[in-house]
Amino acid sequence: MRATARAQPNIALIKYWGKRDTEQNLPAVGSISITLADLFTTMRVEFDDSLPADSLVVNDRQNDAMLPRVSRCLDAVVGGDRSRAAVSSASNFPIAAGLASSASAFAALVVAADAAAEKQHSREQLAGLAGMASGSAARSIYGGFVELANDGDSIRLARLRPAAEWPLNVVVAITATGPKAVGSTQAMETSRETSPFYPRWVEQQQADLDAARAAISDKEFARLATVAEHNCLKMHSVMWASRPPMVYWNATTLECMDAVRQLQADGVPVFFTIDAGPQLKAVCEPTAVDIVRERLAAAPGVEAVMVTGLGAGARLIDDD
Numbered sequence: 001m002r003a004t005a006r007a008q009p010n011i012a013l014i015k016y017w018g019k020r021d022t023e024q025n026l027p028a029v030g031s032i033s034i035t036l037a038d039l040f041t042t043m044r045v046e047f048d049d050s051l052p053a054d055s056l057v058v059n060d061r062q063n064d065a066m067l068p069r070v071s072r073c074l075d076a077v078v079g080g081d082r083s084r085a086a087v088s089s090a091s092n093f094p095i096a097a098g099l100a101s102s103a104s105a106f107a108a109l110v111v112a113a114d115a116a117a118e119k120q121h122s123r124e125q126l127a128g129l130a131g132m133a134s135g136s137a138a139r140s141i142y143g144g145f146v147e148l149a150n151d152g153d154s155i156r157l158a159r160l161r162p163a164a165e166w167p168l169n170v171v172v173a174i175t176a177t178g179p180k181a182v183g184s185t186q187a188m189e190t191s192r193e194t195s196p197f198y199p200r201w202v203e204q205q206q207a208d209l210d211a212a213r214a215a216i217s218d219k220e221f222a223r224l225a226t227v228a229e230h231n232c233l234k235m236h237s238v239m240w241a242s243r244p245p246m247v248y249w250n251a252t253t254l255e256c257m258d259a260v261r262q263l264q265a266d267g268v269p270v271f272f273t274i275d276a277g278p279q280l281k282a283v284c285e286p287t288a289v290d291i292v293r294e295r296l297a298a299a300p301g302v303e304a305v306m307v308t309g310l311g312a313g314a315r316l317i318d319d320d
């Protein structure tokens with residue numbers, strides 16, 4: 001009754017921001033992401049009738065704050081009458097700082113729990129279950145370029161391209177560590193309820209999805225860059241115009257954006273994207289990775305840079 005799974009975070013190029021249904025955690029808009037290779041979460045789940053309660057250890061420390069969300073996810077995968085579980089998770093990157101740690105964590109959790117309880121859900125079902133816990137987690141079930149579409153009362157995942165077919169790199173500039181100010185669930189609801197730009201955001205998403213899908217299909221970096229940056233800045237504009245406003249960037253985020261702009265002016269194939277946190281992710285072609293890493297590392301205030309390729313979806317691993 002135990003299993004271990006590993007999953008990588010994904011970075012949305014066309015963002016999910018806003019919920020259609022908070023109960024089922026269904027997104028108001030579709031999204032397109034890339035699953036990363038070298039940042040990962042390893043999740044071990046053990047069901048045991050003799051345990052008095054569920055427990056959760058994150059990076060070697062007991063974590064009671066996240067436990068209810070993890071327990072609810074296990075109930076959804078296995079059923080409410082399941083045995084209690086001991087869950088332990090380890091990530092090789094800072095968690096809760098806009099690096100999509102919940103995506104890799106919940107993708108790995110559903111895969112491990114499914115195997116430990118011998119449920120044999122399909123990949124699609126696992127994606128739906130991961131998405132109920134964290135919208136972006138559904139996308140980490142698959143590797144490479146992934147589209148998450150709204151499909152009536154459920155979500156639908158499409159694999160647009162495996163990682164090996166268009167091996168881009170991502171350079172993550174860490175501009176601050178520590179948990180983010182406002183969690184994404186609360187922030188999305190604030191945007192939906194108060195941002196005058198929110199209805200236009202939802203309305204325009206299909207056009208951005210279509211443009212990005214076509215650029216990925218044609219492997220046209222410049223077109224993907226243009227629509228991804230537009231979509232990212234549009235999402236942040238929705239947040240900035242919310243009441244209260246939500247500004248996830250810091251001064252170093254802007255320094256990094258400027259570094260990317262300068263590289264682009266020199267013809268370097270790179271673009272940026274930023275999620276609900278202060279880190280900047282620069283997506284580039286492999287030929288550009290050294291210069292992008294160098295420039296971002298030199299941007300004033302950057303604490304560290306991490307370089308990764310694109311990788312595979314959530315999977316079981318042998319930890320015995």
Ligand code: PMV
Pocket residue numbers: 011012014015016017031102103134135136137184185275276
């Ligand atoms: O899945 P959540 O609730 O962590 O929300 C993710 C929201 C963004 O990272 C900002 C965008 C996205 O599509 O990943």
